Amino acid sequence: MTDIQQSVVIVDDHPLFRRGLVQLLEAGGHFRLIGEAANGREGIDLVKRLHPDLLLLDLNMKDMSGLDVLKIVKATDLETRVVMVTVSDQAEDLVAALRHGADGYLLKDMEPEQMVESIEAAASGRVIVSEALTHLLAAAIRQHNRPESTGEAGLTEQETRILELLAAGLSNKMIGRELDIAEGTVKVHVKHILRKLGLRSRVEAAVWAVEHLARQRGP
Numbered sequence: 001m002t003d004i005q006q007s008v009v010i011v012d013d014h015p016l017f018r019r020g021l022v023q024l025l026e027a028g029g030h031f032r033l034i035g036e037a038a039n040g041r042e043g044i045d046l047v048k049r050l051h052p053d054l055l056l057l058d059l060n061m062k063d064m065s066g067l068d069v070l071k072i073v074k075a076t077d078l079e080t081r082v083v084m085v086t087v088s089d090q091a092e093d094l095v096a097a098l099r100h101g102a103d104g105y106l107l108k109d110m111e112p113e114q115m116v117e118s119i120e121a122a123a124s125g126r127v128i129v130s131e132a133l134t135h136l137l138a139a140a141i142r143q144h145n146r147p148e149s150t151g152e153a154g155l156t157e158q159e160t161r162i163l164e165l166l167a168a169g170l171s172n173k174m175i176g177r178e179l180d181i182a183e184g185t186v187k188v189h190v191k192h193i194l195r196k197l198g199l200r201s202r203v204e205a206a207v208w209a210v211e212h213l214a215r216q217r218g219p
Helices: 015-028 040-050 066-074 091-099 112-123 131-142 157-167 172-179 183-197 202-217
Strands: 006-011 031-037 054-057 081-086 104-107
Touching (some): 006 015, 006 040, 031 040, 054 066, 054 112, 066 091, 091 104, 091 202, 104 131, 157 172, 157 183, 157 202, 172 183
Parallel strands (some): 054 081
């Protein structure tokens, strides 16, 4: 994280949780709360009006689901990063959120320090999933008939390198710096990687990489 405070909007229909999250983030000094909402529609209005760096979004709300809010926010031209903060540890919720562009998926029962660290990581460009859920994502990926190696997938040497960096949690911008290529070029490569692996999100690709790349290298 840089010393520049990132602006945050929180959308959650539980006032006590919102208050606790605000206190956690403000104590760290890296975030500045610029708005909070108790329902999805208010949240969408806030995001469109305030253009926050980060949106912390509940999944299950009374008026509309966090997934619907996520889809609408991601359909805008805003560069707001969206992290789902939820009680749901269901694989289908996790996969659906990631496939619709969520930049993170965190469980509300995480330890406070871990929660803040994860949110800071998400704000800096990494895609974060609660550690307790990575096995669910891996299992969901394995259910489908997908390539078992980069060779089988037809990944080029450059695509394999980008996949390794993606699995290490680097953003497109950071990968571009590492490989001395434009961020736009990285985006194109990532799109090709996802298509070749039959996946729809960066996190799924990262989980696939962790499971398969080490096996390819051998002992």
